[in-house]
Amino acid sequence: MRFLLSLIVLAFIGCADSSDSQVTGGEFTVHFENKEDHELAKEIVEFWKEDSLMTGKPQDVRLKRTNKGYDLLLISNKMKSKKDLTFDDIKSLTTLENRLQTKVFGSEMVSIVIADENFKPLFRPNS
Secondary structure (H helix, E strand, O other), rough: OHHHHHHHOOOOOOOOOOEEEEEEEEEEEEEOOOOHHHHHHHHHHHHHHHHOOOOOOOEEEEEEEEEEEEEEEEEEEOOOHHHHOOOHHHHHHHHHHHHHHHHHHHHOOOEEEEOOOOEEEEEEOOO
16 A cells, blocks of 8 residues: 555645544544444544555545545545546556445445545545
């Protein structure tokens, strides 16, 4: 999974809306709106630690409920559209999404979404 970090250089920036809830583990924070997602956010933090996805810099992601399950929004400081992705980037993001599905989300569907520093969705790498 370090390959993922080195390939697409996802820079996670703290930009939380003060009205949301969050779970923090070290410099990694999962933001979420629905209080029922607190345990799931804790599991994501543990997954990030166990899979060595910590970068030593502040990282923020947002967990968002959808009609189909969940979106996990990752902030990118470099990629602003899907055309910026290489084949290896897509492969790494697909691997991350599959590992999250298996280890954290189980029967609930999860989709990775690349977002700007305000968690505004930019694109879905796997669609």
